[in-house]
Amino acid sequence: MAVIDIQAVSKQFGAFAALRDITMSIQDGELVALLGPSGSGKTTLLRIIAGLEFADQGRVTFEGVDAASSMVKRRVGFVFQHYALFKHMSVFENVAFGLRVMPSAQRPANADIKRRVEELLELVQLGNLAGRFPTQLSGGQRQRVALARALAIEPRVLLLDEPFGALDARVRKDLRRWLRRLHDEMGLTSVFVTHDQEEALELADRVVVMNNGEIVQSGTPSDVYDVPATPFVYEFLGNVNRIPCRLASDRASFWGQEIAVERIAGPSQKGEGLAYVRPHDIEVVDGRSALGQPAIVRHVSVLGSVVRVDLAVDGVPHLVEMEVSRQKFQQLGLRASNAVQVRALNARAFPA
Amino acid sequence: MSAAVPPFVPEAARPLRAPVRAGAKRISFVKRSVLPGFGLSLGFTLFYLAFIVLIPLAAMGVKAAGLTWPEFIAATLSPRAIAAYKLSFGAALLAAAINAVFGLITAWVLVRYDFPFKRVIDAMVDLPFALPTAVAGIALAAIYAPNGWIGELAAPFKIAFTPWGVVIALTFIGLPFVVRTVQPVLQDLSREVEEAAASLGATRWQTFRRVIFPAIAPSLMTGYALSFARGLGEYGSVIFIAGNLPMISEIAPLLIIGKLEQYDYGGAAAIGVVMLAAAFIILLAINLLQRWARVRGGAA
Numbered sequence: 124m125a126v127i128d129i130q131a132v133s134k135q136f137g138a139f140a141a142l143r144d145i146t147m148s149i150q151d152g153e154l155v156a157l158l159g160p161s162g163s164g165k166t167t168l169l170r171i172i173a174g175l176e177f178a179d180q181g182r183v184t185f186e187g188v189d190a191a192s193s194m195v196k197r198r199v200g201f202v203f204q205h206y207a208l209f210k211h212m213s214v215f216e217n218v219a220f221g222l223r224v225m226p227s228a229q230r231p232a233n234a235d236i237k238r239r240v241e242e243l244l245e246l247v248q249l250g251n252l253a254g255r256f257p258t259q260l261s262g263g264q265r266q267r268v269a270l271a272r273a274l275a276i277e278p279r280v281l282l283l284d285e286p287f288g289a290l291d292a293r294v295r296k297d298l299r300r301w302l303r304r305l306h307d308e309m310g311l312t313s314v315f316v317t318h319d320q321e322e323a324l325e326l327a328d329r330v331v332v333m334n335n336g337e338i339v340q341s342g343t344p345s346d347v348y349d350v351p352a353t354p355f356v357y358e359f360l361g362n363v364n365r366i367p368c369r370l371a372s373d374r375a376s377f378w379g380q381e382i383a384v385e386r387i388a389g390p391s392q393k394g395e396g397l398a399y400v401r402p403h404d405i406e407v408v409d410g411r412s413a414l415g416q417p418a419i420v421r422h423v424s425v426l427g428s429v430v431r432v433d434l435a436v437d438g439v440p441h442l443v444e445m446e447v448s449r450q451k452f453q454q455l456g457l458r459a460s461n462a463v464q465v466r467a468l469n470a471r472a473f474p475a
Numbered sequence: 476m477s478a479a480v481p482p483f484v485p486e487a488a489r490p491l492r493a494p495v496r497a498g499a500k501r502i503s504f505v506k507r508s509v510l511p512g513f514g515l516s517l518g519f520t521l522f523y524l525a526f527i528v529l530i531p532l533a534a535m536g537v538k539a540a541g542l543t544w545p546e547f548i549a550a551t552l553s554p555r556a557i558a559a560y561k562l563s564f565g566a567a568l569l570a571a572a573i574n575a576v577f578g579l580i581t582a583w584v585l586v587r588y589d590f591p592f593k594r595v596i597d598a599m600v601d602l603p604f605a606l607p608t609a610v611a612g613i614a615l616a617a618i619y620a621p622n623g624w625i626g627e628l629a630a631p632f633k634i635a636f637t638p639w640g641v642v643i644a645l646t647f648i649g650l651p652f653v654v655r656t657v658q659p660v661l662q663d664l665s666r667e668v669e670e671a672a673a674s675l676g677a678t679r680w681q682t683f684r685r686v687i688f689p690a691i692a693p694s695l696m697t698g699y700a701l702s703f704a705r706g707l708g709e710y711g712s713v714i715f716i717a718g719n720l721p722m723i724s725e726i727a728p729l730l731i732i733g734k735l736e737q738y739d740y741g742g743a744a745a746i747g748v749v750m751l752a753a754a755f756i757i758l759l760a761i762n763l764l765q766r767w768a769r770v771r772g773g774a775a
Contacts, residue, residue, distance in 0.1 A: 224675065
């Protein structure tokens with residue numbers, strides 16, 4: 124069942140079109156990442172879902188109810204990029220805020236508020252810091268207070284704007300995994316905005332890639348990584364080599380293989396094209412094999428578990444990156460200036 | 476929701492303060508700091524304060540001390556003097572309170588909204604600072620007098636030449652203090668904090684009362700204190716509109732001038748000393764209140 128339905132939403136800031144005709148729905152229990160470069164409209168979309176911004180055209184519905192109605196009724200929790208904690212309130216009061224401002228008919232008794240806040244602070248592992256003020260906390264702790272505060276109103280939907288953007292790499296990784304577990308245990312429906320592809324791929328059930336105010340592709344992390352819909356998605360998600368090739372209608376010949384040409388709007392299907400190959404989809408083949416393209420090893424760099432090899436491939440004007448596992452690398456015994464034969468395991472061509 | 480969610484492993488706890496170095500016994504006000512010039516600037520500050528503020532005030536005390544005790548009582552506790560203190564302090568406190576309310580609204584409008592001639596209105600707020608007070612006083616007296624534009628409208632109710640005239644003059648000169656102290660703090664309030672309050676279900680009024688007001692309260696109190704202090708010492712703009720009737724609309728500074736004109740320097744200084752002491756106590760109280768608000772506000 125769709126919890127959030129977004130229908131043909133457009134938003135304009137002056138002459139700048141932040142969102143163009145966005146339609147998507149978010150299912151119950153899903154954890155969705157809105158991924159895109161800055162200016163792609165992802166934060167605007169999140170803010171419209173939250174009711175902090177209003178669409179020029181189109182509508183957003185929550186379980187069939189129009190989002191223009193009050194926020195409380197919709198029960199949406201929002202976590203801000205810079206936490207937006209209330210500086211003059213203790214951690215306890217920050218978390219209690221959503222309960223204290225409820226209309227008196229629904230507001231829990233003081234003892235209940237205290238119990239719930241303590242529960243939430245335990246949940247985010249800040250039980251011992253209830254009396255501190257936000258300025259006395261580290262970034263990771265502030266983020267968790269913001270999360271507890273948003274969860275206090277028992278939201279159906281949790282919206283997070285670049286939730287880990289301002290944290291250092293180590294804390295970010297821990298918090299990410301913890302958030303995933305929290306989402307599953309509490310049965311939330313969550314949407315988060317990020318420009319970090321690694322974060323989106325690791326955390327989300329579904330990744331929605333945005334660019335220029337439009338949804339470019341929406342799918343599971345492996346969908347968008349393995350079968351990118353456009354060159355933009357290829358380049359935005361992970362590393363990729365762009366290698367010129369010649370197109371003939373819907374086929375292209377590339378390094379001795381025939382590969383499919385993807386249909387995209389715009390350029391013609393004939394003539395010059397670009398083949399997209401991920402570095403880990405390039406393989407060294409036996410020198411006598413007819414398949415493959417001759418290449419010279421230019422440079423080898425060992426990056427932890429993988430080894431990156433820069434290749435000068437025949438017929439390619441720039442260096443091509445290849446990634447092989449440590450083990451494979453040792454088997455091959457590659458050195459700079461070795462001559463090898465390479466082929467692509469998975470390549471897709473787009474008209475250029 | 477319960478403890479079913481596995482715990483988040485917090486970052487390594489680090490000590491809040493470096494341990495005190497053993498043997499560091501030398502008593503000093505100066506903490507080791509990368510900011511230079513503490514000694515020089517403190518020395519200059521003390522010298523300057525003494526020269527400009529303390530010595531003249533001490534001279535006033537000395538002058539007042541030249542009176543005998545009964546003379547001092549007679550000068551400072553005469554019914555006419557007491558009526559003047561009541562008017563001066565009462566009008567200054569009331570005017571500062573009026574300014575706190577309307578100054579806050581003015582600052583709010585100037586920060587929050589865009590409208591034509593906003594810059595012009597912003598600049599107008601400073602006019603009471605710049606205008607010679609006598610000019611302000613004459614202008615106010617002219618329009619609030621029974622035959623003036625506004626005085627006419629309030630017909631049976633007299634504004635000028637009554638204590639209300641004093642309040643109006645003090646309100647006029649005190650307004651910029653509140654606006655200029657609250658404005659920058661309001662400007663620094665992040666939109667996100669208000670949006671956070673809204674997203675948690677707070678109404679506009681709850682957001683103002685629980686989130687915005689506590690943040691600006693210390694600056695509002697500063698503005699109030701400044702406006703009050705200015706009002707207490709104000710002379711030029713008041714004397715024209717007040718009418719200066721003894722026991723009714725005569726302010727304490729005027730009483731001092733009156734005594735000076737009669738060469739009663741001791742009596743003038745005595746009244747000055749009383750006003751100084753009272754003003755100091757009130758400002759100190761406001762400062763303490765403000766510190767309490769700041770600590771409670773977690774801004775420390």
